[in-house]
Amino acid sequence: MSEPTPVFFHEVQLEFKPLYEWAFGERIAHPETTARAESILSALSAEERKFRIVAPKSVPLGAIRKLHNYQLLTLYNTATQLPQGTTFYPSVFPKSEQARPDPTNIQHAGCFCFDSGTPLNAMTLEAASWSAACAHEAATYLRRKQARSTYALSRPPGHHATSKHFGGYSYFNNAAIAARYLRRHGRVAVLDIDFHHGNGTQQLFYNDPNVLFVSIHGDPREFYPYFSGHPNECGKGRGDGFNLNLPLPGACDGQEYMRVLREHAIPTIQNFGPEYLVISAGHDTYAKDPIGHFALEEADFDELGETLGRLGYPTVIVQEGGYCTRLLGRIVRIFLTGFQRGQERDPLSHKI
Numbered sequence: 001m002s003e004p005t006p007v008f009f010h011e012v013q014l015e016f017k018p019l020y021e022w023a024f025g026e027r028i029a030h031p032e033t034t035a036r037a038e039s040i041l042s043a044l045s046a047e048e049r050k051f052r053i054v055a056p057k058s059v060p061l062g063a064i065r066k067l068h069n070y071q072l073l074t075l076y077n078t079a080t081q082l083p084q085g086t087t088f089y090p091s092v093f094p095k096s097e098q099a100r101p102d103p104t105n106i107q108h109a110g111c112f113c114f115d116s117g118t119p120l121n122a123m124t125l126e127a128a129s130w131s132a133a134c135a136h137e138a139a140t141y142l143r144r145k146q147a148r149s150t151y152a153l154s155r156p157p158g159h160h161a162t163s164k165h166f167g168g169y170s171y172f173n174n175a176a177i178a179a180r181y182l183r184r185h186g187r188v189a190v191l192d193i194d195f196h197h198g199n200g201t202q203q204l205f206y207n208d209p210n211v212l213f214v215s216i217h218g219d220p221r222e223f224y225p226y227f228s229g230h231p232n233e234c235g236k237g238r239g240d241g242f243n244l245n246l247p248l249p250g251a252c253d254g255q256e257y258m259r260v261l262r263e264h265a266i267p268t269i270q271n272f273g274p275e276y277l278v279i280s281a282g283h284d285t286y287a288k289d290p291i292g293h294f295a296l297e298e299a300d301f302d303e304l305g306e307t308l309g310r311l312g313y314p315t316v317i318v319q320e321g322g323y324c325t326r327l328l329g330r331i332v333r334i335f336l337t338g339f340q341r342g343q344e345r346d347p348l349s350h351k352i
């Protein structure tokens with residue numbers, strides 16, 4: 001039995017509590033609740049021989065500023081001045097070239113945001129910073145060979161956050177922070193298995209030939225984020241050929257999902273030959289997820305985890321979505337346990 005997988009989490013991540021969001025004109029209960037992280041913590045804490053909960057060190061400001069524009073950071077700082085109990089929902093999203101966004105004015109938040117579901121309050125910055133810290137610390141552990149794989153219980157999630165914009169419940173791009181750190185030490189493949197396309201991660205590495213981005217997600221012609229995740233987005237400049245989008249139709253089941261993973265995603269990663277793998281692990285592909293539209297079952301997460309573990313790469317797993325709160329912890333545990341088992345088995349050959 002190998003060492004327990006370090007699980008990075010800081011309790012301040014639970015201080016951010018978005019109450020509701022505007023979805024298609026309706027005010028609905030916000031799906032990105034603290035109960036998500038609590039469900040995962042509870043499930044992993046019960047398996048002491050397999051998982052070890054570790055509080056991360058704070059994230060260096062430089063790690064965030066390498067990826068995110070300072071105006072975005074200024075806006076989050078502005079939000080810390082909001083009175084307790086006040087949550088700001090951007091409702092004006094200027095597109096004019098003449099717009100002069102002022103990130104010290106919370107009313108300008110719409111200049112830095114691309115949807116109406118991602119609010120700001122006084123605790124957003126702190127919780128998002130600790131969420132980023134989990135991913136950063138998970139990457140440093142991996143780099144120092146303190147573990148073969150690490151898991152960042154990042155919440156709020158991150159893969160929709162771009163260099164200049166927040167949205168999709170994401171404020172800092174946690175997986176990108178891990179990848180950017182590891183990239184200094186070797187080539188990195190990011191595999192995004194969240195139901196939604198990781199538009200932020202794609203944008204952040206779109207020109208970078210040293211970071212491969214591969215994503216399997218709901219077809220953006222029908223599903224959020226709509227404006228990215230299409231197959232013809234392949235990278236740009238020196239990064240051309242290092243971005244692979246694999247959109248799938250709604251109701252996709254585990255069999256079809258695993259076929260696409262095995263026939264397209266994995267060979268692309270293996271041909272790239274990364275030193276490190278970062279998995280943007282969303283679990284909203286689960287059949288019972290209230291937001292996702294795939295039909296993966298528990299056994300599929302076990303197989304998915306084992307298959308990815310068998311790739312044999314030093315891996316940072318970063319939590320993204322997953323909104324079936326009642327069962328989320330269980331699904332994450334099944335996925336991570338499958339991954340551990342896969343890492344202990346013989347690595348998959350180059351061609352599978």
Ligand SMILES: [Zn+2]
Pocket residue numbers: 194195196282284320321322
């Ligand atoms: Zn998602």
